Amino acid sequence: MNVLKKPILLVILDILTLVLVPAAVVLVVFFTPVEAVMGPVQKVFYFHVSAAWAGMLCFIIGAVTGGAYLLTRRLHWDWLSTSSIEVGLVFALIAILSGMIWARPIWNTWWVWDPRLTTTAIMTLVYLAYFILRSGLNTQETRARLGAVYAIVAVLTVPLTFFSIRLFRTIHPVVIATGGGDGPAFNMSPRMLTALFASLFVFTLMLIDLVWHRYRLAQLQYETSPEVN
Amino acid sequence: MTGVLAYLAAVWQVFRKDIQVEWRGRQGIPVMLVFALMIVFLFNFALQLSPDLQAGLAAGLLWVSLAFASTLGLNRSISLERENNALDGLLLAPVDRSAVFFGKALGNFCFTSLVGLLLLPIVSLFYQQNLLRLPLAAVLLLGVAAYTSLGTLLSALSIQARTRDILLPVLLFPLALPILIAAVEATRGLLSGQTLAELSSWVYLILAGALLFNAAGLLFFEIILEE
Amino acid sequence: MPANTLNEMILGFAVILGTLIAYTLSLIIRTKATKKKKNEPRQ
Numbered sequence: 001m002n003v004l005k006k007p008i009l010l011v012i013l014d015i016l017t018l019v020l021v022p023a024a025v026v027l028v029v030f031f032t033p034v035e036a037v038m039g040p041v042q043k044v045f046y047f048h049v050s051a052a053w054a055g056m057l058c059f060i061i062g063a064v065t066g067g068a069y070l071l072t073r074r075l076h077w078d079w080l081s082t083s084s085i086e087v088g089l090v091f092a093l094i095a096i097l098s099g100m101i102w103a104r105p106i107w108n109t110w111w112v113w114d115p116r117l118t119t120t121a122i123m124t125l126v127y128l129a130y131f132i133l134r135s136g137l138n139t140q141e142t143r144a145r146l147g148a149v150y151a152i153v154a155v156l157t158v159p160l161t162f163f164s165i166r167l168f169r170t171i172h173p174v175v176i177a178t179g180g181g182d183g184p185a186f187n188m189s190p191r192m193l194t195a196l197f198a199s200l201f202v203f204t205l206m207l208i209d210l211v212w213h214r215y216r217l218a219q220l221q222y223e224t225s226p227e228v229n
Numbered sequence: 230m231t232g233v234l235a236y237l238a239a240v241w242q243v244f245r246k247d248i249q250v251e252w253r254g255r256q257g258i259p260v261m262l263v264f265a266l267m268i269v270f271l272f273n274f275a276l277q278l279s280p281d282l283q284a285g286l287a288a289g290l291l292w293v294s295l296a297f298a299s300t301l302g303l304n305r306s307i308s309l310e311r312e313n314n315a316l317d318g319l320l321l322a323p324v325d326r327s328a329v330f331f332g333k334a335l336g337n338f339c340f341t342s343l344v345g346l347l348l349l350p351i352v353s354l355f356y357q358q359n360l361l362r363l364p365l366a367a368v369l370l371l372g373v374a375a376y377t378s379l380g381t382l383l384s385a386l387s388i389q390a391r392t393r394d395i396l397l398p399v400l401l402f403p404l405a406l407p408i409l410i411a412a413v414e415a416t417r418g419l420l421s422g423q424t425l426a427e428l429s430s431w432v433y434l435i436l437a438g439a440l441l442f443n444a445a446g447l448l449f450f451e452i453i454l455e456e
Numbered sequence: 457m458p459a460n461t462l463n464e465m466i467l468g469f470a471v472i473l474g475t476l477i478a479y480t481l482s483l484i485i486r487t488k489a490t491k492k493k494k495n496e497p498r499q
Contacts, residue, residue, distance in 0.1 A: 021476075025469065025473070029465075029469070034458050035458060036458055037458060037459065038458065038459060038461060039458035039459040039460055039461040039462070039465075040458075040460075040461050040462045040464075040465040041459075041461035041462075041464040041465045041468065042461075043465055043468075043469075044464075044465060044468035044469065044472070047468075047469070047472050048468075051472070070452060087479075090475065090476075090479045093475060094471075094472050094475050094476070097471050097472075097475065098468050098471060098472050101464055101467050101468040101471060102464070102468065104464060105459060105461045105464050118410075119407070122403055122406045122407065125403035125406075126403040126404055128403075129399050129400050129403055129404075132392075132396070132399055132400075133386065133387070133390065133396065133400060136387075136390030136391050136392040136393075136396055137389065137390050137391075138391065142389060145452060145453075145455075146386050146389065146453060149386065149449045149452060149453055150386060150400070152445075152449070153382070153404065153442075153445050153449075154404065156404075156441060157404070157407070160407055167430070167434075206476075210479070210480070210483070213483050213487075214483060216487070217483060217486055217487050217490065220487065220490045220491065220494065221490050223494065224490050224493050224494040225493075
């Protein structure tokens with residue numbers, strides 16, 4: 001099989017992502033109402049939530065495909081697992097950075113040791129350590145096997161982060177307010193909700209696109225030098 | 230039934246071996262204890278602590294020094310097995326490899342909790358806080374159980390890397406942080422006069438960690454150590 | 457009257473899109489480098 005040849009579905013996905021991401025930016029910046037108290041910076045929230053969602057989804061995919069590797073011992077599951085975790089780390093970083101920029105004018109500080117922020121930071125550190133672990137291992141097989149075990153244990157931090165606003169007192173706003181958290185929920189107008197769902201959809205598409213490309217890179221690296229990789 | 234007994238016997242043998250090694254060499258617990266003491270003293274100067282320390286600081290001091298000291302014991306426990314390929318011999322034993330995990334985790338639990346229990350009067354003495362309370366000891370043992378079972382699991386991962394001497398803390402600290410935070414919060418609550426029942430959510434979080442990490446050991450230890 | 461946080465909004469989107477573009481570039485560069493290595497004759 002020629003790995004250099006791009007599947008038609010990936011081409012379509014590339015085009016969709018390249019069109020829809022700028023479209024989502026335009027939608028959020030120009031077609032959502034300005035929040036009554038916070039002002040324009042509140043618009044960062046749509047991509048902040050989407051990035052956090054995409055990051056967590058990536059980490060879950062990383063654990064599931066890690067499990068698939070352990071069951072089947074086929075390397076392509078490992079390529080998928082490590083690709084999702086790398087992309088997940090990028091999204092988690094975006095969520096943290098955009099959150100800090102929002103917090104600066106709203107909370108008057110870049111960072112507070114709030115449960116949601118703390119657990120997100122822990123989750124990101126845990127997945128940074130995943131790459132430190134892999135870089136210390138010598139063969140493709142041990143990297144895949146031990147990486148998969150680590151990815152499955154590490155995914156425990158995802159529900160911890162997601163439910164942290166339910167478990168502990170927090171000042172972080174609650175978006176999915178079912179079940180009730182302590183944090184200040186804020187009511188979204190229908191147009192805000194539409195923009196949020198559009199952003200979530202676009203980020204999910206972008207996630208698939210990025211993971212797919214990263215997967216192809218892993219495959220290419222393997223075929224270039226299977227003995228070192 | 231005999232299967233269960235044979236399994237428990239294997240756990241016991243691994244545990245007994247580690248106790249014997251420690252008893253003959255006396256190199257694990259003393260090193261951990263002295264290291265923990267140094268951190269206790271270092272904190273005093275680094276953070277300009279006053280003797281009538283607040284409950285929160287005493288709790289944090291106890292757990293930070295214990296967590297750092299414990300990584301020394303965890304690293305040593307697994308690197309002893311690596312020397313002279315003792316691990317290969319252990320893995321050749323005709324038992325389920327998770328028995329090796331539980332044996333070693335039990336050993337690590339005993340060593341670290343002994344150091345922790347010894348730290349209680351010492352911190353009490355130097356910081357004029359009474360840490361010698363039964364519920365506090367219970368929280369300590371539970372927290373150490375969660376921490377060392379995760380540590381035993383991760384030490385089997387880190388030992389296989391080129392960077393084995395420095396890797397364990399990097400893997401262990403972020404994953405153990407939620408447990409450590411819960412342990413510090415529970416300890417602080419007890420020191421400021423709350424009861425265990427009032428602090429149950431933190432205790433349940435530690436308990437969940439202990440159960441999950443032991444389940445992970447049961448499931449994955451075999452996979453981690455396969456050749 | 458909403459707070460004037462336009463600059464923060466611009467900074468926010470710049471960081472979000474900047475990180476995404478930086479990662480995409482890193483993917484492209486790594487893929488190019490690997491392709492080049494693949495096409496070189498083996499020694």
